[in-house]
Amino acid sequence: MPEGDTVFRAAARLHRALAGVPLTRAEIRWGERSLPDVIGRQTLEVVARGKHILHRIEGGITVHSHLRMEGTWRVVADDRLRPGELRGHAVRAIFGAAGYIAIGRKLGMLDVVRTAREQALVGHLGPDILGDDWDPEIATATIAADPRPIGEVLLDQRVLAGIGTMYDAETLFLERIPPWSAADGLGEQTIRRVVDRAHRLLMIGKEHDIPTTTGSRRRGEEVYVHARSGLECRRCGTPVRVAMIGRAPQDRTMFYCPSCQGGLAPHDNGEQQTPLGHRRTRKPYR
Ligand SMILES: [Zn+2]
Structure with a gap:
């Protein structure tokens, strides 16, 4: 699942291709949803808010998209378009301007709203970890008052927007914190370290195609x-483990090292786990 840095990069790519020039093509393919006639109008900007993308068009129109599990936005010069690339049910949106075309495939959400009404779609989000107005103090204070497991809290986009399962697991590993410890028992100093670490990792991630924490x-x-369950921890050699975190149906996978991070998850029976991709893999990876 794409995390905040990937979404940030997608928005930046769309912005570079579309902003400041009139739209020559604009199409959404999503059930009954339709787009007002925006041909000839300029894209004002494309920005990311957490994992949401807001495409603002002259005349007060915003196209909102979310990549969810498998969504992508590909931007390509008109003459580099592959045959048939604009066909197929995976294509959900197409925008063209000044020799470029942006293709939204397998998007998880797609809405058209008045720009003035964007808050209805993204108003629930907590501080954006990659936003211009990022404030670690607010995020720290909110997290430090939350009784849920820290690994679950960091994934809650209402608390802090932009972190997904990968940066969640990696941050907690790097800070040697058990993902199932109650956030409100960790202390503000520790939480602040976690928040700063996640911020640094995502800031690096937004500059590169391939995210890395190592x-x-x-x-x-x-x-x-x-996603390394069953493989040796790079720090101590203990097999990395995976368990679910959060409440169903919002529960997600959490990977961790029981040695570096202080023990097994409360509901992890410790039985041997096979690496992902192996035939006996039992846990879904998402
Ligand atoms: Zn370890």
Whole structure:
């Protein structure tokens, strides 16, 4: 699932291709939803809010999209378009301007709203970890008062927007914190360290195609624990484990090292886990 840095990069790509020039093509393919006639109008800007993308068009129109699990926005020069690329049910939105075309595929959400009404879609979000108005003090104070497991709180976009399962797991590993510890028992200093660490990781991520928390962008070396269950911890050699965190149906996978992070998850029976992709893998990866 794309995290805040990936979404930020997608919005920046769309902004570079579309902003400040009139739209030559604008289409959404999402059930009955339709777009007002915006051909000839300029894109004012495309911005990310947490994991949401807001495409603001002259005349007070905003196209809101969310990548959810598999969504992408591809931007390509008109003459580099692959045959048939604009066909198929995976294509949900198309915008063209000044020789470029942006193709939204498998988007998880797509809405058209008045720009003045954007808050109805993104108003619930907490401080954006990659936003211009990022304030670690607010995020720290909110998290420090939350009784839920820290690994669950960091994923809650109402608390802090932009972190997904990968940066959640990696941040807690780097700070040696058990993901299931109650956030309100960790103390403000520790929470502040966690928040700052996550912020640093995402700030680095937004500059690069391949996110890394280890500093290496070589395939298979990019992360410490995320999606590495059954493999050796890079720090101590103990097998990395995976367990679900949060309440169903919002529960998500959490990868962690029981040695570096202080024990097993409360509902992890410790039985051997096979690496992901292995035939006996039992846990979904999302
Ligand atoms: Zn370890």
